[in-house]
Amino acid sequence: MKKIMSVLLSLTMFFGLISFAVAEDSALDIQFNADGKFKIMHITDTHLNVDNVDASVFAIGRGCDLEQPDMVVITGDNVENHQDTSETKMLIDKLMTVFQSRNIPVAVTFGNHDSEGDCAMTREELMAYYNTYSCSVSVDDGPTLSGCGTYNVPILSSDGGKIAFNLWIFDSNDYDAVGNYSCVQADQVAWYKEASAQLRADNNGEIVYSLAFQHIIVPEIYDVLKKVDYKGAYIYEHHYNAGEYYTFDPAQENRGTLTESPCCGYENFGQFDAMVAQGDVLAVFSGHEHTNTFSVKNQGIDIVNSHSTRYNGDAYSTQYGYRTIELNEADTSKYTTDIVHWYDIFTIADSIELSQAGDSFGSQVARSIAFQGVFQKLWNQFTYIIVKMFTGRTVSYSY
Numbered sequence: 001m002k003k004i005m006s007v008l009l010s011l012t013m014f015f016g017l018i019s020f021a022v023a024e025d026s027a028l029d030i031q032f033n034a035d036g037k038f039k040i041m042h043i044t045d046t047h048l049n050v051d052n053v054d055a056s057v058f059a060i061g062r063g064c065d066l067e068q069p070d071m072v073v074i075t076g077d078n079v080e081n082h083q084d085t086s087e088t089k090m091l092i093d094k095l096m097t098v099f100q101s102r103n104i105p106v107a108v109t110f111g112n113h114d115s116e117g118d119c120a121m122t123r124e125e126l127m128a129y130y131n132t133y134s135c136s137v138s139v140d141d142g143p144t145l146s147g148c149g150t151y152n153v154p155i156l157s158s159d160g161g162k163i164a165f166n167l168w169i170f171d172s173n174d175y176d177a178v179g180n181y182s183c184v185q186a187d188q189v190a191w192y193k194e195a196s197a198q199l200r201a202d203n204n205g206e207i208v209y210s211l212a213f214q215h216i217i218v219p220e221i222y223d224v225l226k227k228v229d230y231k232g233a234y235i236y237e238h239h240y241n242a243g244e245y246y247t248f249d250p251a252q253e254n255r256g257t258l259t260e261s262p263c264c265g266y267e268n269f270g271q272f273d274a275m276v277a278q279g280d281v282l283a284v285f286s287g288h289e290h291t292n293t294f295s296v297k298n299q300g301i302d303i304v305n306s307h308s309t310r311y312n313g314d315a316y317s318t319q320y321g322y323r324t325i326e327l328n329e330a331d332t333s334k335y336t337t338d339i340v341h342w343y344d345i346f347t348i349a350d351s352i353e354l355s356q357a358g359d360s361f362g363s364q365v366a367r368s369i370a371f372q373g374v375f376q377k378l379w380n381q382f383t384y385i386i387v388k389m390f391t392g393r394t395v396s397y398s399y
């Protein structure tokens with residue numbers, strides 16, 4: 001058991017000055033375990049609605065029980081209802097109860113859909129509602145920053161004596177003035193630079209290694225994909241530049257799968273350049289594209305995408321799931337990560353076991369994923385092999 005300790009540290013910018021606000025009443029400790037390990041579960045694009053919520057939260061709970069994460073990070077497009085506030089809250093309740101009941105700290109930020117539409121709860125209202133759960137370590141950054149949900153979560157050393165690692169959580173906003181996907185804005189970039197420098201200064205001038213999380217991917221992903229001038233299987237047109245096509249670059253360090261065009265913001269206020277300059281961010285994790293699971297390195301930073309974390313009851317969504325990220329206090333300049341699909345964690349044996357335990361709903365979800373997942377997995381593998389056979393291109397790397 002980890003010690004109970006308040007560690008939520010919020011950095012706010014006010015008239016150009018940085019101040020640290022410590023939430024003394026947080027009952028959740030965020031620190032490396034006694035064995036020096038720390039495990040994060042990345043959940044994104046749950047897109048919960050009345051049709052998929054029960055199966056999705058069951059699957060997420062099963063993932064939590066298997067992984068035993070020390071913390072969960074949720075990166076937007078969390079619930080789909082934008083008309084009925086009581087239903088939106090019900091969907092959030094079902095999601096947050098998964099973590100509250102297991103005492104897992106959760107950091108939340110938002111995507112392009114969370115506050116979409118005239119009747120939707122605002123990001124500030126949503127954040128306040130998530131924060132009615134004591135497992136939430138999320139922060140409304142207040143009116144001085146664009147969006148809602150740009151903050152950091154320091155991870156203390158196992159002895160609690162210092163900040164050993166850090167998570168940057170960015171609200172990448174929703175849409176720009178002309179309807180393109182948005183991005184982290186200039187004021188948020190300025191906040192990050194100041195806060196990163198402050199963390200380093202407070203660590204005797206040594207970098208506090210960090211991971212960044214946000215909904216919308218940085219546009220620099222296109223710099224490390226291979227640009228080609230033809231269409232083809234698993235070759236995707238640039239989200240904004242017609243006639244430019246991209247695929248994995250065999251000269252790069254590629255991991256995972258590219259199955260959709262990366263939908264970054266059209267504008268770019270220098271977030272990625274700032275992270276390169278600060279030197280603290282090992283990887284930036286996003287969602288938004290529901291089946292992309294790649295990790296591609298750019299200037300020392302891994303640009304990573306995680307797949308959607310929901311189960312819609314069909315074969316296609318058995319390939320969804322979550323990402324795990326593991327840290328080791330002995331060397332915080334590295335991390336390991338893995339993708340877990342729903343079809344990886346549900347078997348017919350699980351279905352039988354759940355049935356015998358009296359959980360008929362869980363048994364039915366497990367059976368459905370196990371059966372449908374076999375076909376989805378085979379189809380995925382078949383298409384990757386066919387592309388490799390006829391084009392020589394690798395379109396899926398290891399996970």
Ligand SMILES: [Fe+2]
Pocket residue numbers: 077111112113215287288289
């Ligand atoms: Fe999205």
